[in-house]
Amino acid sequence: MTEIVTAGVLVIGDEILSGRTKDQNIGFIAEYLTNIGIDLREVRVVADDEAVIIEALDALRARYHYVFTTGGIGPTHDDVTADAVAKAFGVGIDHHPEVVARFRERFTEAELNEARLRMTRIPDGAELIQSATILAPGFKIGNVIVLAGVPSIMQAMMDIVSPKLKSGARMLSETIRANAREGDIGGPLRALAEAHPEAIIGSYPFLDEDRKPNTNLVVRSRDPEQLRVAVAAVKDMLTKLHTPH
Amino acid sequence: MTEIVTAGVLVIGDEILSGRTKDQNIGFIAEYLTNIGIDLREVRVVADDEAVIIEALDALRARYHYVFTTGGIGPTHDDVTADAVAKAFGVGIDHHPEVVARFRERFTEAELNEARLRMTRIPDGAELIQSATILAPGFKIGNVIVLAGVPSIMQAMMDIVSPKLKSGARMLSETIRANAREGDIGGPLRALAEAHPEAIIGSYPFLDEDRKPNTNLVVRSRDPEQLRVAVAAVKDMLTKLHTPH
Numbered sequence: 001m002t003e004i005v006t007a008g009v010l011v012i013g014d015e016i017l018s019g020r021t022k023d024q025n026i027g028f029i030a031e032y033l034t035n036i037g038i039d040l041r042e043v044r045v046v047a048d049d050e051a052v053i054i055e056a057l058d059a060l061r062a063r064y065h066y067v068f069t070t071g072g073i074g075p076t077h078d079d080v081t082a083d084a085v086a087k088a089f090g091v092g093i094d095h096h097p098e099v100v101a102r103f104r105e106r107f108t109e110a111e112l113n114e115a116r117l118r119m120t121r122i123p124d125g126a127e128l129i130q131s132a133t134i135l136a137p138g139f140k141i142g143n144v145i146v147l148a149g150v151p152s153i154m155q156a157m158m159d160i161v162s163p164k165l166k167s168g169a170r171m172l173s174e175t176i177r178a179n180a181r182e183g184d185i186g187g188p189l190r191a192l193a194e195a196h197p198e199a200i201i202g203s204y205p206f207l208d209e210d211r212k213p214n215t216n217l218v219v220r221s222r223d224p225e226q227l228r229v230a231v232a233a234v235k236d237m238l239t240k241l242h243t244p245h
Numbered sequence: 246m247t248e249i250v251t252a253g254v255l256v257i258g259d260e261i262l263s264g265r266t267k268d269q270n271i272g273f274i275a276e277y278l279t280n281i282g283i284d285l286r287e288v289r290v291v292a293d294d295e296a297v298i299i300e301a302l303d304a305l306r307a308r309y310h311y312v313f314t315t316g317g318i319g320p321t322h323d324d325v326t327a328d329a330v331a332k333a334f335g336v337g338i339d340h341h342p343e344v345v346a347r348f349r350e351r352f353t354e355a356e357l358n359e360a361r362l363r364m365t366r367i368p369d370g371a372e373l374i375q376s377a378t379i380l381a382p383g384f385k386i387g388n389v390i391v392l393a394g395v396p397s398i399m400q401a402m403m404d405i406v407s408p409k410l411k412s413g414a415r416m417l418s419e420t421i422r423a424n425a426r427e428g429d430i431g432g433p434l435r436a437l438a439e440a441h442p443e444a445i446i447g448s449y450p451f452l453d454e455d456r457k458p459n460t461n462l463v464v465r466s467r468d469p470e471q472l473r474v475a476v477a478a479v480k481d482m483l484t485k486l487h488t489p490h
Contacts, residue, residue: 010348010382011288014447015447015449016271016272016275016288017275017284017286017287017288018271018275018276018278018285018416018418019274019275019278019279019285019466020276021449022274023268023271026261026271027261027263027268029264030263030264031263031264031265032263033264034263034264039262040262040263040264041262041291042290042292042297043261043288043290044287044288044289044290045271045287045288045289046286046287074448074450075427075431076427076430076435076448077431077434077439077446078438078446113428114430114432115428115429115430115432115434115464132378173265176387182319182321183358183360183361184356184360185321185354185360186320186321186358186363187358187360189321189322189360190321192361194322201323202260202293203319203322204266205319205323206258218260218265220263
């Protein structure tokens with residue numbers, strides 16, 4: 001049996017909670033983690049408030065193998081993520097010499113003000129997540145991975161950090177279009193799900209091209225053979241359903 | 246002083262955590278609540294798992310005036326929200342006569358199978374959220390409002406339930422385009438935020454039309470006069486910044 005590796009995501013930002021900014025990171029990270037064999041189990045969105053961030057972070061990092069945070073690592077007063085993470089881990093936080101050196105190459109002395117230097121503050125013992133195209137680095141401390149809030153930068157950081165993460169067997173999935181209303185297949189589908197506990201079977205209604213109610217059935221398993229068996233059972237169920245009798 | 250009314254959102258669904266479905270409800274509800282004077286403080290996304298839903302629901306409903314859930318009220322075995330809510334409140338759950346009567350008008354006897362009747366199961370004492378165009382109703386029990394996961398239906402339900410909610414003074418906001426890099430205004434902005442604790446000032450970097458780094462400053466307050474004063478201070482700060490010296 002391969003170990004199951006789990007994760008939580010903590011999205012940090014008043015602008016998401018006010019609705020001003022529509023989050024694009026949850027969906028990206030969810031799909032990314034599924035693809036590399038990490039199970040996303042929970043997401044939380046909280047405000048730019050140090051105490052609130054610490055509480056959510058402590059809850060998630062105790063519960064899952066990894067926690068990914070997004071947002072709050074910029075140069076302004078409302079960017080409090082790095083401080084919150086340092087406090088959660090009970091470590092100090094200071095200007096990181098390597099990041100400061102990179103900033104000195106990139107900025108003039110006049111530009112290198114206190115606000116910009118704020119982005120070089122990294123909790124003690126954290127590992128940097130950076131590249132030539134990333135200004136303010138992300139970092140990894142313990143099982144917490146701190147990413148930018150801007151989607152393109154967050155995505156670049158995921159590519160840098162992901163090879164360093166342990167991952168489990170990838171969750172495989174297959175989607176079967178039922179060509180039936182969810183209410184018509186709910187009964188046989190329940191029986192089928194109970195008969196195949198080794199697979200996870202989800203049912204997702206949608207309106208098709210003709211605006212008619214239809215259903216996608218998604219079968220998931222870490223084991224290719226178990227997936228195949230459950231998918232065959234679903235298809236068999238649908239064939240019987242669609243055969244006039 | 247007007248009371249501040251707070252809310253949490255609980256998004257329920259394996260498909261969001263796997264990344265298969267990209268959530269559209271968080272952003273909609275966030276904006277909606279801001280507009281009607283309710284402060285969204287926290288969002289959680291959890292799996293279709295009764296125990297997990299109950300735990301998150303109990304945490305959120307104890308903490309905020311209202312909790313809005315989305316997802317998990319359809320006809321299939323993976324729709325467990327109504328049962329989880331009933332258990333969280335320690336009440337029974339049964340086929341609701343009014344909903345069953347509506348289903349009898351809409352479906353033939355053959356169509357009215359156990360799966361469809363599952364959608365008529367409502368926790369005891371809950372108030373229905375329904376209309377002629379909504380098949381499976383949402384419901385409100387205590388401070389918990391249970392909504393559909395399909396965005397169009399969820400949105401219709403919000404319109405039905407929102408007039409029944411108490412709301413506080415609306416959070417007002419004004420966005421000022423800084424025409425400056427975030428790192429250049431971080432210092433004066435921090436001083437300004439500290440001098441105007443009655444307003445909340447957020448800083449959001451973006452790339453402008455010429456792909457140049459720019460910043461939106463968002464000033465928020467429930468008091469129009471305090472908002473005006475803080476906005477004027479931000480504009481004054483920017484004018485000084487942009488004046489050659």
